[in-house]
Amino acid sequence: QAKRAQSLQNIETFWAEQAENLVWNRHWNKTLEWNPPFAKWFTGGLLNASINCLDKHINSEIKNKAAIIWEGENGENITITYYQLYQKVNQFSNALQNLGVRKGDRVTIYLPMVPELPIAILACSR
Structure with a gap:
């Protein structure tokens, strides 16, 4: 429940923290680009x-x-x-x-x- 609440409170910070658990060939420069209805996650990143x-x-x-x-x-x-x-x-x-x-x-x-x-x-x- 705590993780869910945290993810809803600040979606970008939460997912950026989760993404740090992955091995990145190139780190992303922006966690989320949100242009409804489209979302681009971890733009510039490569894994x-x-x-x-x-x-x-x-x-x-x-x-x-x-x-x-x-x-x-x-x-x-x-x-x-x-x-x-x-x-x-x-x-x-x-x-x-x-x-x-x-x-x-x-x-x-x-x-x-x-x-x-x-x-x-x-x-x-x-």
């Missing part, structure tokens, strides 16, 4: 989803905790830790680079909801 989802956790206590818990339709269960996910994402990212995929290229991913899907998405963001 990488893969770094924020994985890299920042590799040297922390959650490294060996579950990042993905998946249950297939046939009852198969797979648990992937943050460290295992980090390894798989880097492996897939390296494979894409070896195939000639470069920054700015488009990659199509056509997969069902399987653990390989977030691996592919995060690898592309590397």
Whole structure:
């Protein structure tokens, strides 16, 4: 309740404080540009989803905790830790680079909801 009240009291300050928990490649210059009905958050900022989802956790206590818990339709269960996910994402990212995929290229991913899907998405963001 306290966090909610704080977020409503000063929305820009609250979200700027939350954003400091992320790893930024380039820090934003404005938290919020509000031109109703459009909002632009963290303008000028640049971050990488893969770094924020994985890299920042590799040297922390959650490294060996579950990042993905998946249950297939046939009852198969797979648990992937943050460290295992980090390894798989880097492996897939390296494979894409070896195939000639470069920054700015488009990659199509056509997969069902399987653990390989977030691996592919995060690898592309590397």
